[in-house]
Amino acid sequence: MTGFERPAPDISKIVAAWRAWLAQGEDALPGRTMADLKIGGTDRVLETLVEANAELAPVAEAWNLWERGKVGPDETLEIMTSGGFADIVEALAAADV
Numbered sequence: 001m002t003g004f005e006r007p008a009p010d011i012s013k014i015v016a017a018w019r020a021w022l023a024q025g026e027d028a029l030p031g032r033t034m035a036d037l038k039i040g041g042t043d044r045v046l047e048t049l050v051e052a053n054a055e056l057a058p059v060a061e062a063w064n065l066w067e068r069g070k071v072g073p074d075e076t077l078e079i080m081t082s083g084g085f086a087d088i089v090e091a092l093a094a095a096d097v
Contacts, residue, residue, distance in 0.1 A: 009041030011096040016040075018089040021077065030073035034066060043067065049088065059083035 017036035021028050046060040062079035065071045 006044070007041070009044045011040070011045075011092045013040030014042055014045065015089055015093045015096070018086065022086070030077050034073040034076060038067075045088075045092070056083065056088070059085050059088075 014037060017033055017040060020036075021030075021033040043063060046056065046063055050056050050060045059080050062071065062076045062083070066073060066076040
C-alpha cells in the first residue's frame, strides 16, 4: 500500500482566490478565501518560498497560525496582504502562463 501524496499546488486556484479577495473588498468572506487558498495549496507554495526567501517568514507564520486555529482568517489575510502576498500571487500568475 502506498502513502497519500499531496497534489502539487494549483496556481490558478490560488490566483483566483486571491484576486477574488481583493476584488470583493468588504463583501469578501475571509473564511471562504482562506479555504480556497488552502485548496489551491498555498501552504506548499509558502513552504517552498520561505526556504528561498526568509523575508516571507511572517506570511508563512500567519498561515501556520491560522491552520492551527490560533488566529482568524481576517487577521491572517491582513498579515498576508501587508507581507507582500499579492506580489507573490502575481509572480505565480505570470510564471503559470
